[in-house]
Amino acid sequence: MTTKLLDYSRLCLHTMTTKPWSLEEAVHAYEKAGIKGITVWRHHIEPYGAVGAARILGDSGLRVVSLCRGGFFPASSAEGRQRARDENRRIIDEAAALGAPLIVLVCGAVPGIPLADARQHILDGIASVLPHAQAASVKLSIEPLHPMYAADRSAVNTMEQANNMVAALSSPWLGVTVDVYHTWWDPMLKSEIGRAGKNIFSFHVCDWRTPTRDLLNDRGIMGEGCIDIRSIRGWVEQAGFHGFIEVEIFSDQFWAWDQSKLVERIQQAYLTSV
Amino acid sequence: MTTKLLDYSRLCLHTMTTKPWSLEEAVHAYEKAGIKGITVWRHHIEPYGAVGAARILGDSGLRVVSLCRGGFFPASSAEGRQRARDENRRIIDEAAALGAPLIVLVCGAVPGIPLADARQHILDGIASVLPHAQAASVKLSIEPLHPMYAADRSAVNTMEQANNMVAALSSPWLGVTVDVYHTWWDPMLKSEIGRAGKNIFSFHVCDWRTPTRDLLNDRGIMGEGCIDIRSIRGWVEQAGFHGFIEVEIFSDQFWAWDQSKLVERIQQAYLTSV
Numbered sequence: 001m002t003t004k005l006l007d008y009s010r011l012c013l014h015t016m017t018t019k020p021w022s023l024e025e026a027v028h029a030y031e032k033a034g035i036k037g038i039t040v041w042r043h044h045i046e047p048y049g050a051v052g053a054a055r056i057l058g059d060s061g062l063r064v065v066s067l068c069r070g071g072f073f074p075a076s077s078a079e080g081r082q083r084a085r086d087e088n089r090r091i092i093d094e095a096a097a098l099g100a101p102l103i104v105l106v107c108g109a110v111p112g113i114p115l116a117d118a119r120q121h122i123l124d125g126i127a128s129v130l131p132h133a134q135a136a137s138v139k140l141s142i143e144p145l146h147p148m149y150a151a152d153r154s155a156v157n158t159m160e161q162a163n164n165m166v167a168a169l170s171s172p173w174l175g176v177t178v179d180v181y182h183t184w185w186d187p188m189l190k191s192e193i194g195r196a197g198k199n200i201f202s203f204h205v206c207d208w209r210t211p212t213r214d215l216l217n218d219r220g221i222m223g224e225g226c227i228d229i230r231s232i233r234g235w236v237e238q239a240g241f242h243g244f245i246e247v248e249i250f251s252d253q254f255w256a257w258d259q260s261k262l263v264e265r266i267q268q269a270y271l272t273s274v
Numbered sequence: 275m276t277t278k279l280l281d282y283s284r285l286c287l288h289t290m291t292t293k294p295w296s297l298e299e300a301v302h303a304y305e306k307a308g309i310k311g312i313t314v315w316r317h318h319i320e321p322y323g324a325v326g327a328a329r330i331l332g333d334s335g336l337r338v339v340s341l342c343r344g345g346f347f348p349a350s351s352a353e354g355r356q357r358a359r360d361e362n363r364r365i366i367d368e369a370a371a372l373g374a375p376l377i378v379l380v381c382g383a384v385p386g387i388p389l390a391d392a393r394q395h396i397l398d399g400i401a402s403v404l405p406h407a408q409a410a411s412v413k414l415s416i417e418p419l420h421p422m423y424a425a426d427r428s429a430v431n432t433m434e435q436a437n438n439m440v441a442a443l444s445s446p447w448l449g450v451t452v453d454v455y456h457t458w459w460d461p462m463l464k465s466e467i468g469r470a471g472k473n474i475f476s477f478h479v480c481d482w483r484t485p486t487r488d489l490l491n492d493r494g495i496m497g498e499g500c501i502d503i504r505s506i507r508g509w510v511e512q513a514g515f516h517g518f519i520e521v522e523i524f525s526d527q528f529w530a531w532d533q534s535k536l537v538e539r540i541q542q543a544y545l546t547s548v
Contacts, residue, residue: 111484111500115459148422150459151484151500157459185389185424185431210385210425212489226385226425 002234004271005245011270012037012065012244014204015044018259019250023053025259027060033263037065037244040098042091050097057098065244066202067091067100070140072108073125074118074155081121084108088129096136102201103133104177105142109155118155123165126174134173141201142166143177146185148215159183159192166199175201178236179248181208181219184227193235200241205229205274206249217252221266223273233274245274276508278545279519285544286311286339286518288478289318292533293524297327299533301334307537311339311518314372316365324371331372339518340476341365341374344414346382347399348392348429355395358382362403370410376475377407378451379416383429392429401443408447415475416440417451420459422489433457433466440473449475452510453522455482455493458501467509474515479503479548480523491526495540497547507548519548 005011013035015026023044030038038057045053057064070091075081095103107122109115126140133140142162145154156162162176176196181204183189193200207225212218222229233245247266254262279285287309289300297318304312312331319327331338344365349355369377381396383389400414407414416436419428430436436450450470455478457463467474481499486492496503507519521540528536 114502114505115461119461146421147459148420148486148489151482151486158461161461185421187389187393187432187435208425212422212425215422215486215489228388231388 002230002237005274006271008034008267008270009036010243010245011035011267012039012246013263013266014039014041014068014246014248016041016068017247017249017266018262019255021259023048024056027056027062029260029263030062031060033267036063037246038062039066039068039246039248040064040100041068042094045094045098050094054098063244064098064100065246066102066104066141067095067098068104069106070103071105071154074108074110074113074121076110076113081125085125085128088125089132092129092133092136092138095138100138102139102141104202105140106145107142107154107156109150109152111151115150115155119161122156123168126165127169130169130171130173134171139173139175139201141175141177143179144182146182158186158188159196160188163192163195163199175199177202177204178232179204180227180229180232181206184208184232189232190235193232193239197239200236200239202243202246203233203236203241204246204248206247214252217250219249219251221249221254222247222269229274245270276504276511279548280545282308282541282544283310284517284519285309285541286313286520287537287540288313288315288342288520288522290315290342291521291523291540292536293529295533297322298330301330301336303534303537304336305334307541310337311520312336313340313342313520313522314338314374315342316368319368319372324368328372337518338372338374339520340376340378340415341369341372342378343380344377345379345428348382348384348387348395350384350387355399359399359402362399363406366403366407366410366412369412374412376413376415378476379414380419381416381428381430383424383426385425389424389429393435396430397439397442400439400448404443404445404447408445413447413449413475415449415451417453418456420456432460432462433470434462437466437469437473449473451476451478452506453478454501454503454506455480458482458506463506464509467506467513471513474510474513476517476520477507477510477515478520478522480521488526491524493523493525495523495528496521496543503548519544
């Protein structure tokens with residue numbers, strides 16, 4: 001049985017969850033709400049540059065949990081694949097400048113590139129940038145995405161695939177991210193979380209709504225959907241992960257709210273439904 | 275390598291593909307177009323009753339390939355699960371009356387029922403109606419649905435799960451349906467199709483569009499999406515299946531077309547992209 005969360009010491013918000021806020025607004029609001037962790041999306045850094053963003057984050061009491069996102073390795077030409085690797089090296093440098101210990105990889109997919117090829121591009125791409133990550137002391141984490149994103153976002157769609165890639169590359173700098181939204185349906189989820197063990201680098205939560213009105217931007221707040229989040233958290237903790245619990249919600253509906261009310265609602269949901 | 279299809283002798287249309295047409299309109303139009311097979315959806319039968327629909331189908335030169343759909347076994351109460359089984363026995367009787375040799379099972383899922391429980395309800399439900407199917411000489415086929423339907427349509431989301439259920443119940447009256455839309459993303463698809471072998475009872479095609487604007491009703495005509503249909507057909511044929519190739523497209527866009535034009539377009543796509 002999984003214990004109830006009693007405080008916000010493990011709560012982390014993705015800046016994408018409160019997308020309308022600038023990085024500065026998000027940082028101040030999260031701090032004021034007593035949230036301890038932040039995962040920063042790149043387009044929230046852009047207006048400040050990495051150095052400016054690092055200053056804002058460094059001046060706050062927030063822990064930078066990860067940078068979202070690297071990846072997107074598949075491309076139809078060798079030049080395209082090279083560009084993707086170069087871009088990932090730049091993202092690694094950005095993470096180092098920000099003090100982000102981890103980059104989440106949305107591995108990529110391109111309609112028309114056969115999945116088997118895309119999966120090879122991903123494995124080769126990660127292998128090629130891993131030494132740069134290690135040199136920068138930045139970890140990389142493969143996040144399997146829901147199969148409904150297999151056409152254009154990620155050809156890595158199950159924990160088993162992610163675990164296989166981690167096993168193939170065997171580096172302490174490479175691990176996996178478990179996101180309940182992407183993986184809750186998987187009959188092998190529990191066993192693959194157990195197999196991942198100490199390679200679980202991060203844990204994302206939100207919920208699956210019925211009906212889901214949009215493939216991308218209709219995710220639910222924890223508790224308003226059908227995902228058994230507490231059980232999955234139990235498996236992840238049993239596997240040895242006790243880091244931040246990151247709330248990542250893409251939602252046109254919630255982005256239209258007063259974002260302070262959204263944060264409040266998320267904090268309640270964190271206590272009752274995570 | 276898979277050969278090109280040269281004629282329509284293996285082409286079957288689902289009445290749902292031309293949803294605006296009544297059964298009579300569909301039967302006449304398919305025949306006129308030289309299509310040989312028809313899979314009938316229950317709501318297209320309703321206005322005629324099973325006997326009336328059987329007469330329409332019997333008077334045509336079309337082969338009835340299957341009846342869509344049985345299943346929906348999970349329910350939160352024992353009474354609900356009993357009602358689902360009774361309903362499936364009625365559907366089996368309906369298939370027998372129609373002369374449909376096969377019922378496709380959309381196995382069911384209910385938001386809030388844990389997936390592990392739903393999967394057990396499904397296995398138990400199928401086991402309980404199998405003797406009735408055998409007595410009626412009607413086969414049942416488990417169709418794994420895309421994981422994006424795991425909340426409310428089917429808790430069976432991979433070929434591996436379907437194969438495991440078929441293995442567990444071990445009856446010549448139970449097999450699997452391979453639908454490229456639901457399974458194309460699966461890294462284990464090729465091996466699980468091989469494993470299914472002679473248990474493949476039917477094969478459905480359409481395509482995955484990018485972007486997909488609706489989870490249910492935005493499927494593509496073969497060739498306009500990213501699914502490598504010809505390769506999957508090759509695997510299915512290598513596994514020993516040489517039956518009808520069924521076109522099942524749910525699409526608000528195409529349902530708004532002149533349905534004769536849609537059938538024409540599907541026939542072209544069948545030759546070039548299946």
